Amino acid sequence: MEGTQGSPLMLIYTLQELLGHDTVQVELIPEKKGLFLKHVEYEVSSQFFKSSVYRRYNDFVMFQEMLLQKYPYRMVPALPPKRMLGVDREFIESRRRGLKRFVNLVARHPSFWDDILVNIFLSYNGQDIQNKMRESSHGVGDEYMLCNFATQAKDFLPADIQVQFAASRELIRNIFNSFYKLRDRAERMAGRAIDNATDLLGFGKELSALGSDTTPLPSWVAPTHSSWGALKQALKGLSVEFSLLADKAAQQGKLEEIDVVEKLNLFLDLLQSYKDLCERHEKGVLHKHQKALHKYSLMKKQMMSATVQNKEAESVEQLESRIVE
DSSP states (O other): OOOOTTOTTSOOSOHHHHHHSOOEEEEEEEEEEOSSSOEEEEEEEETTTTEEEEEEHHHHHHHHHHHHHHOTTSOOOOOOOOOOSOOOHHHHHHHHHHHHHHHHHHHTOTTTTTSHHHHHHHHOOSSOHHHHHHHHHTTOOOGGGSOTTGGGGGGGSOTTHHHHHHHHHHHHHHHHHHHHHHHHHHHHHHHHHHHHHHHHHHHHHHHHHHHTOOOOOOGGGGGGHHHHHHHHHHHHHHHHHHHHHHHHHHHHHHHIIIIIIHHHHHHHHHHHHHHHHHHHHHHHHHHHHHHHHHHHHHHHHHHHSTTOOHHHHHHHHHHHHHHHO
16 A cells, blocks of 8 residues: 655555564463562564563563653553452463553554664563663653654644544444454353363263263173163263364364454454543643643733733733634
């Protein structure tokens, strides 16, 4: 997809190019380190950097915070929550998947993938990764302080930008709500497939136990002894079939988790990052507007005093015109 020459608003990459830029794996390291407070550590492997590094959850937190400082008006994905107490295997696995989605969205973001922060996080193997990230961003403001388009930003925006912003935000909200419901249904279907696999396996085990029973038969059933032996053989054969069905059901459940649920979660994370961006935008604009109104109020009070000068009055009018704009 070719973008408009000179316009920073047009994306020049196709979806396949974005997805193919890097694939990052996040795997749980079984050992827990630490003398008193145990923590979980992850192995993060980048295909693009051909690297494999160890990271803790707090490293991901600092990485995200620094991205937000440098790119406050970009879609920075959210992190999965950190639970302090009662961490179980299911929660740890869910968080691992969330971290994997987060780092892949960052690594495939065209505004991030050349950033030194991403390079350090995915490839730095030295001591104290957090301090290394701090050093790389020391004295560096947000991206627009050094951006060539910063002084011309308004020239690229349509006149009805606020209307378009509100419409797109509402559209994203509706899409998010619909996909959230789809993800929940997909999770339930995957869960039912796994539960079905457990029941099929248990059914097969019971059949196998019956077929392997060695309890002596009483004398009065001696004439039918051969029939009972044949029945046990049939039960054991049937248990094998149920085991095969259980394996297929378990595989189906895992496929639904990986190919459906996780992809829906990835899309939801992407939509959530857009919603978060909208909130940061509104808070930032509102904060600046409130500061301008406060300054305007102070200068109005100065105008009411007998010592106000013409130059001060002119500056108040200029401020008022900027607020109206």
